[in-house]
Amino acid sequence: MSVSRRQLLMGAVASAPLFALTACGSGGGRDGAGGGGGGLSAWALTGGPEKVFRSTFARWNKDNPDHKFKVQYFANDAYKQKIRTSVGSGNGPTLIYSWAGGTLKDYVASKDVVDITDKIPTLTKRALPAVLDVGKVDGKVYAVPINNSQPVLFYYNKKLFKQAGVEVPKTFGDLLAAVKTFKSKGILPIALAGQSQWPELMWIEYLVDRMGGPEPFKKAFEQKKGAWSDPAFKKAFGKLKELIDAGAFGDKFGSVVADNNADAALVYTDKAAMLLQGSWVYTTFTNDAAKWFKAGNLGWFDFPSIEGGTGDKSNVYGNPSNYFSVSSKASKEDQDRAAKFLDKYNLSDSACQELIDMGLVPAVQNIEGKLAASKDKDFLQYTYDQTKNAKSFQLSWDQALSDKQAQTILTKLSAFFLGKASADDFISAMNGTIK
Incomplete structure (x- = not known):
């Protein structure tokens, strides 16, 4: 299942x-x-x-x-x-x-x-x-x-990477270059379930963290006045816009739904090269695309670092x-x-x-021995190391904050992805939720 x-x-x-x-x-x-x-x-x-x-x-x-x-x-x-x-x-x-x-x-x-x-x-x-x-x-x-x-990570289609001659991105610059290469070859660079909204949140969470570490969101979580005006948020939105403008998510992401695993399906049907999602999606690949998976087509990697950013590459987002x-x-x-x-x-x-x-x-x-005996040992060991080595494991914003703040985040971020709101609109709205 x-x-x-x-x-x-x-x-x-x-x-x-x-x-x-x-x-x-x-x-x-x-x-x-x-x-x-x-x-x-x-x-x-x-x-x-x-x-x-x-x-x-x-x-x-x-x-x-x-x-x-x-x-x-x-x-x-x-x-x-x-x-x-x-x-x-x-x-x-x-x-x-x-x-x-x-x-x-x-x-x-x-x-x-x-x-x-x-x-x-x-x-x-x-x-x-x-x-x-x-x-x-x-x-x-x-x-x-x-x-x-349940950490969030990148999944990627090894077959499409090999066909396009793309290496696993280590930096944001690498990721942006990979996006442009895949787009030039008619391949959707990154699958995104925009209709569900919460998968979009993973992007801004990681970009803010890689840009400024966990402190900017920590201030927001602590409800400090003007916390969302930290420069890391504005810079992260700038990076996100670079990806959107480069066609990273295509033009149909707003109709893709996560709960029916439509985003993962784009990867295992060889329509999309990458997917940023939680560790829970792994079983979608192993169960819904067993033949594709057994052929060795699935890979995974950490969210890349950002040139000039101060966040540690080991930092993780998701559900600890x-x-x-x-x-x-x-x-x-x-x-x-x-x-x-x-x-x-x-x-x-x-x-x-x-x-x-x-x-x-x-x-x-100290569960490495137990993981090594599992049929899914490679992936389980990877996600275990990801969690174990994280200097910071931040709970997803929509779970960390109040329901009202979470809904504002999702609504405003969705509007940004669709080109209907700016970074300043998001920042102003979120600052307005802090009383």
């Missing part, structure tokens, strides 16, 4: 295992598992490979028969609607699932979750540092990674992981038990092996 980003964010592939907690039922809204001192609890998203976390929580429950976790399952939208209200009223679960980012920041400001920095010594040593950092606020750990990392926090409304005893679960049972060796068997890369250290 091919996997979309929406499925990952909804829990259908990567997120759901975290909530597949116990054998206490599988319907939405059952069991009354709240976190206000009434025993250990967690809420789950429906769908996906639930066996990973079913087995993880089953081990806990077997070892701790007097302190079992209870779980409720919700569809993604229902969960998002219920969790904020429930957490704010003190009726949320003991373990609070989130994508970190702005939501976690709000939880910390409202004192809805507790600092667990000193309660997770094992996981602190085990988790990948760049991924663990996403769960920190003001240097303290309030959320921990609980599944796989999904996260669990411990509710401040749970009893002190249950807070300690929940922290123990996160430290000792979460992302255990057996759980990591199950994730790897599913073609997913757990956000932990």
Whole structure:
């Protein structure tokens, strides 16, 4: 089965295992598992490979028969609607699932979750540092990674590269030259699902980072006045316009949809040479284009550096992981038990092996041996190294910021790609969202 980003964010592939907690039922809204001192609890998203976390929580429950976790399952939208209200009223679960980012920041400001920095010594040593950092606020750990990392990377059609005599781009200049070469040969240089809007975000995220490092967006995330006026944003838009004007994405990208994997299809049908997408797209190539893939036509590479830019080439964008926090409304005893679960049972060796068997890369250290034994070892090792070696792994902007800010970003950026808005329009609009 091919996997979309929406499925990952909804829990259908990567997120759901975290909530597949116990054998206490599988319907939405059952069991009354709240976190206000009434025993250990967690809420789950429906769908996906639930066996990973079913087995993880089953081990806990077997070892701790007097302190079992209870779980409720919700569809993604229902969960998002219920969790904020429930957490704010003190009726949320003991373990609070989130994508970190702005939501976690709000939880910390409202004192809805507790600092667990000193309660997770094992996981602190085990988790990948760049991924663990996403769960920190003001240097303290309030959320921990609980599944796989999902970095954004370039996929490329080796056959088309060979035919055109193009080498893998190392710099933005190389990328622009490759675009012009492919265009001159009647090949779409880069597939882009513009109708979905969020794939366009990957471009400006990486360009800003390669131009100015993680600091410009960090200021925006911290809601500092005028943060979007940092020169890195304007310069990044300039680079993006160079690509658009060079015909990098063709003139039909606005009708291409990501959720049906139409962008990846352009690559494996030999119509497009490159695609900037998340690691979740890999299974689209292996499953939907098995013959093409087995012929060795798929390659991948990091987003290129920008000449004159100050961002580190190891920096990565995407979804570092999904996260669990411990509710401040749970009893002190249950807070300690929940922290123990996160430290000792979460992302255990057996759980990591199950994730790897599913073609997913757990956000932990020292799993090279397990990856080497996988049938997808080359790609899994690449994405693992990409995450492990990242000096910064930034959560996608639309997940890091509030829903309102995310929608403004997507709308204004889409208008820029279509030539209906300028960089200044985008910057002004985003500065206007900071109160």
